[in-house]
Amino acid sequence: MLNRRHFLKTGLATGSAVLGGGTFGLLASQASATPDLVLKPRIIDQNILGHNPTKNVFSYNASGPAPILRAKQGELFHVRLENKLPEPTTIHWHGLRLSNAMDGVPFVTQPYIYENETFDYIFTPPDAGTYWYHPHCNTLEQMSYGLTGVLIVDEKEAPDFDADVTLNLRDWRLGSDGQFINLYKARKSARAGTFGTVKTTNWEENPVYDVPSGGIIRLRAVVSDVTRIFKLKTEGADATVIALDGYPVPKHFPLNHQAVGPGQRIDIALRMPDEEGKEVKLINASSSKAWTVATLRSQGASLKRDIRDLRPLPRNPVPVPDLKNAEHIPFEFTATAESAPKNGFCGTIGFSFWAINRKAWLGVSPDPMAPLAELKLGKSYVFSFRNRTPHTHPIHLHGLSFTLLNSNKRQIDPFVTDTALVLPDERMDVAFVADNPGDWLLHCHIIEHQKTGMSSFIRIT
Structure with a gap:
């Protein structure tokens, strides 16, 4: 060891x-x-x-x-x-x-x-x-x-927004006395994960932020929760998605129940109402009862901005993979027989339920397990993510960014990302250039899934 x-x-x-x-x-x-x-x-x-x-x-x-x-x-x-x-x-x-x-x-x-x-x-x-x-x-x-x-x-040159609001979205597992209760339940870890009891944004329940009336606002939402997958929409103004997971989208599109899972981020742009005191709400509709994530309130005389002035964000310098010559590597995300795990360097929660390519990786040490894939520096690859479970998994790759190619279940836009939401029974192909040497983790960002086996690493040399 x-x-x-x-x-x-x-x-x-x-x-x-x-x-x-x-x-x-x-x-x-x-x-x-x-x-x-x-x-x-x-x-x-x-x-x-x-x-x-x-x-x-x-x-x-x-x-x-x-x-x-x-x-x-x-x-x-x-x-x-x-x-x-x-x-x-x-x-x-x-x-x-x-x-x-x-x-x-x-x-x-x-x-x-x-x-x-x-x-x-x-x-x-x-x-x-x-x-x-x-x-x-x-x-x-x-x-x-x-x-x-x-x-x-x-960005090297600042985009033309009138306000930039950041939202850190996360649950807390608290009892009525405000103190922590058990962070997870085994039966939940073997399913979608254990949800929190208190939903917060920047550690507050439904915070309110004053922004310029009639202004164009950049709203950044980060899902730092360990379990919850959000579906976001707005009330009070239309919103446009301008970036996902740090990367500008190829073409702006309306925000309409956009799924954002643990580890993922979304940047949206919206124009505030001209009248002072008007509210625009960011809503999560992923559960049976929707709730307000955060509220923007118009303040001051209207800036009378035109949303049509919104320009695309500059593209990040991510290399384009050579799909014709790319090597294809499959990754299967599956359940596994429950077992007591070996001690990992960074602790264990006492059992394993999940696996990648039939292997449950329970620590964060590369010994004694070899990497699931060894890649050549500078070469293009297509990873086939195959989710053979009834649950959605946000699959995160460290140190690299990949382009979404296709799915057997839905139309996929060619977004560049580091964390892909892979639906139940979905096969999703993603492509990238292995341009960053080292050992890089590949894991589900529902942390209970990661800690109970749905984690491994690749090696680029």
């Missing part, structure tokens, strides 16, 4: 190591010793229900939710993690194409960051858009307790 001492001896990744070259790397000498910011995850009390502070909340802030981080496309970004939790953690920068050493997966790309230890994450994001960050260690517990945040990578 790969242990921490052996990992450090190999020199695969440390906060001060050479981070690689090419598109996704930089030399350590290029990085300033002073980080752009310092994140200090810790345990806090937080008043979520409004009447009794919840104890044992995890946050990257001294109070309240994690800060919204902003980086600039094509510019160096340096974050120092100082762990103040009484357990190890890391940061995974979800959706970003960055060097493998910065991906934040314990004992695959870096060692644990123990209490009072530090690690420097240094990278240059090649793509603009909406991304997020979260631990990849004791993932279910740490994310369920609150440890998620949003990262925005701004």
